[in-house]
Amino acid sequence: MKRFLRDNGLSVGFGAMFLAALVGQAFAGQADFNDRQLSQGGAEVTLLQYLASSDFAVNVAENWQSEYLQFFLYVFATVWLVQRGSPESKPMDQIGTESDEQQEVGRYADEDSPKWAQAGGWRTAVFSRSLGIAMAAIFLLSWFAQSVAGLSVYNAEQIAELQDPVSWPAYLGVAEFWNRTLQNWQSELLAVGSLAVFSVYWRQRGSPDSKPVGTSHDTTEKSG
Incomplete structure (x- = not known):
């Protein structure tokens, strides 16, 4: 687990911060929405209702x-x-x-290159812009x-x-x-x-x- 977290620190770290911010936005947004509802004489909504x-x-x-x-x-x-x-x-x-040589595609690809980089034709063209x-x-x-x-x-x-x-x-x-x-x-x-x-x-x-x-x-x- 430690190695996984080290090797994927950016994705795990930013993923966790993203989820925390999204949850915070959900609660803050619900509170703001309910304030506006009450000021306009409307009914408050639950968190699940707000998320939908x-x-x-x-x-x-x-x-x-x-x-x-x-x-x-x-x-x-x-x-x-x-x-x-x-x-x-x-x-x-x-x-x-x-x-192609600089980008290591087609005949310049090596054995570790992605398969579509080695393939040439439309597959390499698509992968090159994926x-x-x-x-x-x-x-x-x-x-x-x-x-x-x-x-x-x-x-x-x-x-x-x-x-x-x-x-x-x-x-x-x-x-x-x-x-x-x-x-x-x-x-x-x-x-x-x-x-x-x-x-x-x-x-x-x-x-x-x-x-x-x-x-x-x-x-x-x-x-x-």
């Missing part, structure tokens, strides 16, 4: 979609965009998808979930105010939807851009997201 509500779903989904948008854009952008001096960037002379495809798929699914849950919340408010509910396509054109969405997007893009630039000049000893403390500001990609 569109209010909880939209709050979770809008955060997930912005995070996976960040990962999707970063995975693809760093193929072509570089930042001199940043450990988050490839070397300046490796812009692009690189050669991380970006996965990030994009999760982003689109969570964005869709956010829009559906947000539509339910929005229409409930419309009915409470004696106004007509709207369809899903119409909701996608509502300012409230894009206000919530773009708030999350801009914060994630700012965070990624800041890390790429700050890591040129600042250090965190022992972190793979930082260059070694004594490395020149102009050194690109190197981490430790």
Whole structure:
């Protein structure tokens, strides 16, 4: 067990923190929802009822979609965009998808390479982009979930105010939807851009997201 925890410390650690934060959000969200219900003359809901509500779903989904948008854009952008001096960037002379030899695919793969990296053809082409495809798929699914849950919340408010509910396509054109969405997007893009630039000049000893403390500001990609 100790070896498993050591070898999987990042996934286990962040998984545990994620679950703790999600549970905390559930209780805090229920309390906030019930406060709003009481102020509007409505009835309180139980935790299970809140977890099944569109209010909880939209709050979770809008955060997930912005995070996976960040990962999707970063995975693809760093193929072509570089930042001199940043450990988050490839070397300046490796812009692009690189050669088969550099990527160890097809006839350049070794016996330990993943099977689809060795296969060539469409399988290697798909596997070569599988991380970006996965990030994009999760982003689109969570964005869709956010829009559906947000539509339910929005229409409930419309009915409470004696106004007509709207369809899903119409909701996608509502300012409230894009206000919530773009708030999350801009914060994630700012965070990624800041890390790429700050890591040129600042250090965190022992972190793979930082260059070694004594490395020149102009050194690109190197981490430790």
